[in-house]
Amino acid sequence: MKVTMKYNTILLLFFAIVLLGACKKKEIEDPSTNSSPIFTATGNLGGESFLLEAGNENVFMNTFINMSNGVKVYSGKLGNEEMEIEIGLHEGNIDLEVPFNIQNFPTSLTFAALPSQPLAFLSKDLLPNSMFIDEVRWYIDGAFSGVNDVEIIEPGKYNVCAEVEFNDGSEATLCNEMILGFAVNASCKMRHVLQSNGNLKVWMDAYSTPIDHILWYVDDVLVGESSNLETNIDNENHLISAEIFYTNGAHRKKSILVDGSLSGKLIDDFSVFENGSVSQTKWDNSVILNVKKNGLTYSSAGADNSESSIQMISLSYYGKNSAGKDVYKCVASVSVNVREGQSGAILPLDFTTTFGLEMH
Amino acid sequence: MSWTDEELDQLFSDAASNATVEYNDAYWKDIEGMLPVRKKRKGLLWWMGGAGALVFFGTLLLVQVPFTTKSTVAKEPARELANGSTTDMNVNSSASSQVKKSVNSTESYTSLIDTKLNESDNQSVIQNTTRNKVAKGTVNPEQVLQQKVRSNESTVESLEIVNNSTQLVESKNLFNPAVVVESNSNVMQQEKLETEGTLALATIDINPLYHSGELIPTFYNLKTRSPHALYTEVGLGLGQSPITSSENGSAMAKNYGLQLGYSFQKSKLRYSAGLGISLQQFDNVYIKERSLIYGFGSNSVDNHYRFSSLMRIEVPLAIGYQFKRHTLSAGANFSFPVIAGLSYTKFVDGNMAVEEKGYTSTEFFKPFGAELQLGYAYHLGSNWELGAKVQMQLINPIASDRILGKTNALPLSGQVALRKTIVFKK
Numbered sequence: 001m002k003v004t005m006k007y008n009t010i011l012l013l014f015f016a017i018v019l020l021g022a023c024k025k026k027e028i029e030d031p032s033t034n035s036s037p038i039f040t041a042t043g044n045l046g047g048e049s050f051l052l053e054a055g056n057e058n059v060f061m062n063t064f065i066n067m068s069n070g071v072k073v074y075s076g077k078l079g080n081e082e083m084e085i086e087i088g089l090h091e092g093n094i095d096l097e098v099p100f101n102i103q104n105f106p107t108s109l110t111f112a113a114l115p116s117q118p119l120a121f122l123s124k125d126l127l128p129n130s131m132f133i134d135e136v137r138w139y140i141d142g143a144f145s146g147v148n149d150v151e152i153i154e155p156g157k158y159n160v161c162a163e164v165e166f167n168d169g170s171e172a173t174l175c176n177e178m179i180l181g182f183a184v185n186a187s188c189k190m191r192h193v194l195q196s197n198g199n200l201k202v203w204m205d206a207y208s209t210p211i212d213h214i215l216w217y218v219d220d221v222l223v224g225e226s227s228n229l230e231t232n233i234d235n236e237n238h239l240i241s242a243e244i245f246y247t248n249g250a251h252r253k254k255s256i257l258v259d260g261s262l263s264g265k266l267i268d269d270f271s272v273f274e275n276g277s278v279s280q281t282k283w284d285n286s287v288i289l290n291v292k293k294n295g296l297t298y299s300s301a302g303a304d305n306s307e308s309s310i311q312m313i314s315l316s317y318y319g320k321n322s323a324g325k326d327v328y329k330c331v332a333s334v335s336v337n338v339r340e341g342q343s344g345a346i347l348p349l350d351f352t353t354t355f356g357l358e359m360h
Numbered sequence: 361m362s363w364t365d366e367e368l369d370q371l372f373s374d375a376a377s378n379a380t381v382e383y384n385d386a387y388w389k390d391i392e393g394m395l396p397v398r399k400k401r402k403g404l405l406w407w408m409g410g411a412g413a414l415v416f417f418g419t420l421l422l423v424q425v426p427f428t429t430k431s432t433v434a435k436e437p438a439r440e441l442a443n444g445s446t447t448d449m450n451v452n453s454s455a456s457s458q459v460k461k462s463v464n465s466t467e468s469y470t471s472l473i474d475t476k477l478n479e480s481d482n483q484s485v486i487q488n489t490t491r492n493k494v495a496k497g498t499v500n501p502e503q504v505l506q507q508k509v510r511s512n513e514s515t516v517e518s519l520e521i522v523n524n525s526t527q528l529v530e531s532k533n534l535f536n537p538a539v540v541v542e543s544n545s546n547v548m549q550q551e552k553l554e555t556e557g558t559l560a561l562a563t564i565d566i567n568p569l570y571h572s573g574e575l576i577p578t579f580y581n582l583k584t585r586s587p588h589a590l591y592t593e594v595g596l597g598l599g600q601s602p603i604t605s606s607e608n609g610s611a612m613a614k615n616y617g618l619q620l621g622y623s624f625q626k627s628k629l630r631y632s633a634g635l636g637i638s639l640q641q642f643d644n645v646y647i648k649e650r651s652l653i654y655g656f657g658s659n660s661v662d663n664h665y666r667f668s669s670l671m672r673i674e675v676p677l678a679i680g681y682q683f684k685r686h687t688l689s690a691g692a693n694f695s696f697p698v699i700a701g702l703s704y705t706k707f708v709d710g711n712m713a714v715e716e717k718g719y720t721s722t723e724f725f726k727p728f729g730a731e732l733q734l735g736y737a738y739h740l741g742s743n744w745e746l747g748a749k750v751q752m753q754l755i756n757p758i759a760s761d762r763i764l765g766k767t768n769a770l771p772l773s774g775q776v777a778l779r780k781t782i783v784f785k786k
Binding site for chain 2: 025026027028031035036037038053054056059060061062319321322356
């Protein structure tokens with residue numbers, strides 16, 4: 001019997017080893033050949049040629065999103081210590097709540113140019129109850145911008161706050177979102193009526209796009225969802241806010257300050273400033289291009305690029321950057337004028353590029 | 361006329377001392393004609409194909425059948441014994457006289473020994489009742505040996521060994537027949553020996569022959585060994601690595617093997633086929649690849665794959681020539697790689713990023729291998745052999761030019777092997 005056991009053992013050993021051949025095996029990767037640089041820019045600046053290839057000569061493609069005046073700028077920076085090209089692509093349709101879609105980008109992009117006149121003029125005198133106001137201190141995105149009259153030049157989506165001092169010495173503050181220099185897909189004005197018995201009615205007026213629904217807040221407390229707000233308030237100041245959802249996907253929020261004492265110490269929304277802008281500047285999907293070379297800085301923003309454009313050859317997903325954000329690869333042909341910051345010299349810049357932009 | 365014991369002793373003593381042994385070729389041809397004719401084997405491929413099945417089913421049989429080394433008498437003729445080689449055998453009669461004999465065999469293992477007696481007495485009747493001639497060792501009562509002596513021709517005409525129940529004693533060095541001598545009218549017959557030692561008129565001590573090695577093949581057959589056997593073999597050795605590399609590891613490779621197989625003995629030739637596994641270990645079979653991977657920047661990526669071993673299924677086929685306690689063999693060994701051991705290290709910009717060990721497929725090795733093999737084995741006992749082999753790979757196993765180094769043409773290896781033979785039970 002021992003003999004039998006011994007040969008059983010041999011058999012088991014034999015077949016166990018054979019079965020090793022069926023176990024999961026590690027795959028050997030295909031030979032890794034040197035790849036070609038992916039992100040490149042080659043062309044000339046003011047007649048001097050240049051070549052930038054990420055991965056060679058310490059050139060690196062850095063991608064990120066800049067927030068410029070409350071608007072996303074899909075950005076990338078390609079270069080090394082000697083030369084660097086930065087491209088920023090402004091977000092478009094910033095009042096729409098729609099998922100990011102590269103299909104929305106046009107094949108021809110324009111360069112962002114500063115408007116020749118202010119986009120908005122914030123003035124105490126333009127407020128409907130200006131006779132009860134002694135002073136208005138303006139804050140833009142949290143920063144004090146001026147008293148009574150303030151101009152906004154650059155496009156953006158701003159959070160504008162008015163700190164109002166009334167004639168009786170009382171003060172109140174109201175903040176509203178303002179979109180300037182970008183396309184606004186929906187607009188409206190909040191109106192209200194307060195009766196002496198404290199009954200308050202609030203509704204939207206002069207809206208350009210049908211409203212889907214509105215969420216109403218009283219003193220930052222959600223009180224209902226309806227087309228109008230009707231409620232009773234006491235004789236104190238109350239903040240009435242409306243979150244407006246338009247049928248085209250636009251989403252805005254507007255606020256007013258209601259004087260419960262009916263003494264005129266109210267603050268209207270800032271629609272008068274936003275809707276009153278006459279500038280035709282629209283920075284949706286526009287490009288700002290900056291170049292650093294040999295210690296000098298050049299920018300497309302300071303030059304006349306009304307005839308310049310970027311021809312987008314392709315825009316496709318590339319991968320994630322070190323921050324784990326989505327990066328798109330933009331192949332484009334660029335012809336632009338750039339202005340040197342100190343001397344003000346204008347130089348032509350022409351190049352073709354495969355550029356990375358963080359976009360989401 | 362009556363014979364005294366002394367006279368009888370003298371009679372056989374003289375006859376034995378003057379006996380002549382002649383080989384009669386006609387006997388052997390007659391016997392050979394009665395042997396079953398074996399068909400010749402067709403083709404090496406049949407060997408290869410059948411070898412695996414034989415080993416498999418044979419091994420199953422091996423497991424089911426308890427093996428024994430207990431000897432039984434073979435019914436097949438001992439070819440070596442029957443070859444007619446004249447052999448001096450030490451015949452221990454009462455006078456310890458020498459007998460020259462010629463040995464033939466039949467299917468019933470009948471050995472005919474023509475023995476001429478110098479002295480004759482036609483009228484003598486020898487009744488073997490003498491009990492003082494005791495052979496060396498013990499005699500199994502079942503063992504019957506008849507020797508017919510035709511005394512009227514003063515010749516011991518034949519010595520018939522009826523060995524369908526004869527069994528050699530375990531020490532293998534005694535041949536202990538009982539002898540019956542008959543004359544024309546008087547027959548001396550001993551049908552059965554008593555265990556205490558019936559007279560063996562001629563006891564043959566082959567111990568010296570055994571030790572000289574001359575009779576070993578014969579004895580193996582006489583020992584009722586079947587020509588069919590299974591074997592297991594383990595081996596280990598050293599050889600050339602399939603690769604010569606100027607920078608990686610040793611140029612030598614270790615190898616280990618385990619085989620199960622079937623062997624068939626015919627005359628002095630032993631044919632064997634088996635199925636086995638082999639493991640070759642090397643440390644100079646590398647893939648080292650560096651690449652520059654571009655992206656936001658670039659990374660230098662080094663992939664190092666080190667093949668540490670290669671396991672193969674083997675089908676060894678061999679023919680051996682057996683003489684005395686030695687076997688010389690030659691054969692071919694066909695192999696099929698099954699799996700390869702692998703160490704993988706990945707460096708990114710000089711920093712180790714991945715380190716793994718495991719197995720991989722054999723895509724980088726040739727799917728078929730063949731090697732020639734020469735071997736020698738020394739028989740340690742009836743079932744154990746210790747041998748050495750030299751193998752030459754006819755096909756270098758490396759198949760991919762991604763593996764660094766230069767492939768060696770006809771790499772050589774050597775192996776020491778220990779084989780255990782397991783005979784079929786008759």
